[in-house]
Amino acid sequence: MNQKQLSLIPSMFEDVLRFHMEVLNQGPRAPQLPSRPLARARFLFMEEELLEFRDATANEDIVKAADALADLIYVALGTAYLMGLPFDDIWEAVQEANMRKVPGFTKRGMPNDAMKPEGWVGPEARIEAVIGDSLSSWQEP
Secondary structure (H helix, E strand, O other): OOHHHHHOOOOHHHHHHHHHHHOOOOOOOOOOOOOHHHHHHHHHHHHHHHHHHHHHHHOOOHHHHHHHHHHHHHHHHHHHHHOOOOHHHHHHHHHHHHOOOEEEOOOOOOOOEEEOOOOOOOOHHHHHHHHHHHHHOOOOO
8 A cells, every 4th residue: 555545544543533522422632641530440441451352362262352452452542532642643653763673682571572772762752742732732622
């Protein structure tokens, strides 16, 4: 697929955004940290999906494992939406930083992992700029 074709495909984040707006009637909001109760609820929701993945792989059930992974991503993206994060732009910043890593052995003990090379710069400054831009252009719907 070329870049033009790819740009016509909705992102997973756009799908989750549509779900939150159309099904849950939760409109967009400015970037913000969630309240403590909401943060706790979203954490437990993600943990539930992660445990479902663990159980599915332990039971060698690829269908349930795939469902759990998709649900985990859906809940994580929903959390980003509820936080008002421009997640496609944040994803791009993280992807670009990750693509500057090199293969190697890390503290996780995985023989084929991605390492931060000398002089590697993480995505935090770009993420901060993306959130700042989003905040400065935020208008109540």
